[in-house]
Amino acid sequence: MKLTRPLKVAVLCAVALVALTAVSAASASQFRAEKYEAVVTGKQTSQVVITLKGGNIKCNTTSGILTGGLVSASSSIPLTPNFPNCTAFGVKANVSVNSCQFVFNSTNESAPFTGSFDIQCAKGGDAIVFDAFSYPCKVEIPAQTGRAPVSYTNTGINANRKVEAVLNFTNLKYTKTGIGCPEGQGTLETGKVTGTYTLSAEVEPESLKKNGLYLGNEQVEAEPKIRAEKYPVYYDFGYTGVTTFNVNPYLIKGTMRTEGSLSAASADVTLTPGFSGFTYFGSAVTVAPNGCTFKVHASSEWAGTASIICPAGKSISLKASSSNCVVTVPAHSGPSSVSFENSGAGTARIIYATVSLSSMKYTAAGTECGPNGTFENGSFTSYVRLQGHEGSTSGPAVGTWIE
Numbered sequence: 001m002k003l004t005r006p007l008k009v010a011v012l013c014a015v016a017l018v019a020l021t022a023v024s025a026a027s028a029s030q031f032r033a034e035k036y037e038a039v040v041t042g043k044q045t046s047q048v049v050i051t052l053k054g055g056n057i058k059c060n061t062t063s064g065i066l067t068g069g070l071v072s073a074s075s076s077i078p079l080t081p082n083f084p085n086c087t088a089f090g091v092k093a094n095v096s097v098n099s100c101q102f103v104f105n106s107t108n109e110s111a112p113f114t115g116s117f118d119i120q121c122a123k124g125g126d127a128i129v130f131d132a133f134s135y136p137c138k139v140e141i142p143a144q145t146g147r148a149p150v151s152y153t154n155t156g157i158n159a160n161r162k163v164e165a166v167l168n169f170t171n172l173k174y175t176k177t178g179i180g181c182p183e184g185q186g187t188l189e190t191g192k193v194t195g196t197y198t199l200s201a202e203v204e205p206e207s208l209k210k211n212g213l214y215l216g217n218e219q220v221e222a223e224p225k226i227r228a229e230k231y232p233v234y235y236d237f238g239y240t241g242v243t244t245f246n247v248n249p250y251l252i253k254g255t256m257r258t259e260g261s262l263s264a265a266s267a268d269v270t271l272t273p274g275f276s277g278f279t280y281f282g283s284a285v286t287v288a289p290n291g292c293t294f295k296v297h298a299s300s301e302w303a304g305t306a307s308i309i310c311p312a313g314k315s316i317s318l319k320a321s322s323s324n325c326v327v328t329v330p331a332h333s334g335p336s337s338v339s340f341e342n343s344g345a346g347t348a349r350i351i352y353a354t355v356s357l358s359s360m361k362y363t364a365a366g367t368e369c370g371p372n373g374t375f376e377n378g379s380f381t382s383y384v385r386l387q388g389h390e391g392s393t394s395g396p397a398v399g400t401w402i403e
Contacts, residue, residue: 028075028106029075029113029217030106030215030216031076031077031214031215032216033201033213035203035211036070039068039069040069041065041201041202042067044064045164045196045198046195047061048193049195050141050174050192051191052139052176053176053182053190054089054176057087057089058087059087064081064084065081066080066082066102068101070201075105075107076105081097081100082097083097088131088139089135089181089182091132093131095128096131098126098128099122099126100128101121102119103119104117104199105117106152111215115150116146116147116149117150118147119142120143121143127141129141136180138178141172141174144172147172148169149168150169151166151168152166157345157349158212158301161212161214162199162200162214164197164198164199165196165197166195167194167195167197173188173191174187224402224403225267226265226267226268226269227401229400231262231264232262233388233398234261235260235386236258236393237259241382243381244380245378246381247318251280252279253279254279254285255278256273258271258272258273259271267299268295268298269296270293271293271294271296273293283320284320284321287316288319289316290310290314290315291310292316293309294306295307296338298402304337305337306336306355308329308357323366324367325368326366328365329362329378330361332360334359334361335357337356338355339353342402346399347397348399350388351385351386352386353383353386359376359379362374
């Protein structure tokens, strides 16, 4: 859905106004998008019902949407409602939104996320009006703040991330006027609102590509973390591609599997390697970790670093079965890169990672090694996947991702 230029400007101005007037969000999570400006849309995923004295108001779940935008992270997000097909007290109702918007607020700093709901109107005295003209009866819902609770859940991964907002509060203020209003007229503050909106984002301007929308708190979590549906989680960093040690002039290839665990979300995970099937020009090579582990660090959802950690005096050793040449690789904290990709859904969520180490130090010793000595021009690469399990690395699958 494209926004016209005037509407887009109005939406972004409204967002800026909320950001200037809202209470400080130092202790609240924020609605965030992968890219700004972001066009935000809200669709009913379970029908939103406004229960009043004498009946209720319902709007078509497929045609009624909310529209707005984000220019930066904010603990509040205002969205303009569009209600083309509604009923009030069981009969057709015309709807006038006037200058009013819905505002979704996040009020706590970490999952499970909760918040409140406001109606704000740019023009004093305005209200959202539902006119059940056949009675006749009008329902006016004026500006109001702090209606709660609203609960939020982040769903999806990367550009497919969305925020599910569940409304469930009983203190909506409204006024009924008209001689045909069921159970009379009057102003009450007992309206009940239930239902779910799913908020999603697209990229502005013009391209309207998918744009991940999520709740997070940069003050609490300065960097993304490796996460799981439940803890402790046991990781099987399974083989999906060739692992290579490039220790000039040897390019030694084989398979690496690693195991690890986390008791809570973390930017770091330590993985114990197991090496098999390594060869050099067809000759088998035995690769022994000798207590060395790999530490993987996520600095963003897409990239990170890696290092080799070894006990004092220990190194990873590589020995060809057909020669007396032994290559040892000690601890490495030098240049490295890791690229991450979240994949799958639910318990099938996994992380794919490409790990690369460069300027790696190694020592070659033996009469059949060629040049003997210590060098710093080695490299290491491996393409693996991180799969979570419950109880042990062979237990039931547990969804894992970086966020």
